[in-house]
Amino acid sequence: MTAALEVHDLSVTYPGRPPVRAVRGVSLRLAPGEALGLVGESGCGKSSLARALAGLERADGRILLGGQPLPGPSTRRRTREQARRIQMVFQDPYASLNPRMTAMQAVTEMLRVHRLRPRDQIAERAGELLRLAGLPPRVAAARPAALSGGQRQRVAIARALALEPDVLVADEPTTALDVSVQAVILELLASLRAQLGLALLLITHNLAVVAAVCDRAAVMYEGRIVEQAAVPGLLARPRHPYTRRLFAAVPRLPV
């Protein structure tokens, strides 16, 4: 089966003296509809990798979307169609949403700019997307400041879904949220994946989040993937010492 996303020997290097090699030759494969957790601590390179995938960062290596190589290295060279097929959700929706746009406007903007629907169907489709993201109709007219953290993240998700991507890259989407809200957003991501057949790359520092949502996990340390395995196996037998450290760091509730 053709992978939804394939990454070969991807590197991201920031200029400096010495240069910072944030991502060092990473290879990943994400099957259609699969959820892969990319887990590691702050500074391990996981967000640089995500940004490179979204075309927001210069990178060396190859990225294939649905078997088609993306032109490197920056997003400017991607066609609108290529850019559409991989979408991102960030940790802080407050920073990624325009404070002056209502939830409805944030979603219609995406539909309009990418000309995904005839003009007269845009409003209806935007309403549908907000519903799909679990937002009640009364929220459509609200601006980010009037929304809760969880609702903002839902708007960001609805925006990403507007483009009907094949791959959703979510970078710490629940880290800024309460545990109770985190659970609701994780439920949403899981149900979107099931309903839409989205492939999900979920980036987090918390192995417990990966355990809940993902089929496979890739553990990243100092710019490299040090272990990659199906989640149950990884949790039962973490092989790399760093994976064992991450595993031990997760605070636990009594059994």
Add this chain to the structure above:
Amino acid sequence: MSGGSLLQVRGLSVTMGAAAVVADAGFCLAAGEALGLVGESGSGKTTTLRAILRLLPPAGRITAGQVMFGGRDLTRLPERAMRAVRGGEIGVVWQDPLAALDPLMRVGEQVTEVIRAHSGRADRRAARERALQLMRQVELPDADRTFRRYPHQLSGGQRQRVVIASAIAAGPRLLLADEPTTALDVTIQDQILGLLARLRAELGLALLLVTHDLAVVAQACDRVAVIYAGRIVETGPAAAVFAAPRHHYTDGLLRAAPRLDRPGVLPRGIQGTPPAAAVPAGCAFAPRCPRADQTCRSVTPALSAGPGDGGHLAACHHPLQHSAAPPAGARP
């Protein structure tokens, strides 16, 4: 219990403008003990901590209650005396160490300042020596070099260690920590919680830890108080509360936590959002509660003991029963 209490909060009520954000909250903390105050954003947990320190925002008022600490009611203490308590007898660790530190001052100097401010006229050299010692005690690497660094040159975990060094500088008996690890990733969180545990043991510190994460409480605290819409809805020994939660809100929080020991099991969110203020009558959780009935909507439940007791109290008209209890979250 009051005899052995280091901190005793009784009937504390706080308003923010017209809204009652803390209502009749009470709990106590024995010397050397760690209590986790747990709730969602907007539950009143941070306001409670700020009320204890009398650091409420301008619209905030303590309208009732007492905060007994060292034989005095802090709500009635003159501001001057209160300044000596803050950062003196009570150390404070905030969520965002970057906001707690002065960006233009070397971190070692900041710790030194705290020592000088709370020890009267300690000379600068002695204070610096003591600051270095504290920085080693909180396991900052290469304390001599770190001393001369500015906050932006440190990692998030290192900054929080500097804040903790300042918090213990004046030899407090009580540490208040507001989401001290929420901005950190789990690896660093684990180290900071480990550090707090070690300092507690070494210095005999009591800890009031405010957090939204029950798993953090499980790791760091002896007892837990769950706060919802400004009221304590369940409290008791952490082990007892986690093994057999009696309030449906506590149960909901437990089910919301993703768990390493249950791969493939989606955590379950609590539908709805908490109310912005305490409700005048009835249980504030009723609109989100699977078990709520007419009584819950009209009569405010009081904190009361269950069959087992052991200091485990819940404010619920229909508490969860755990006779042959399966573990929380394991039920369908």
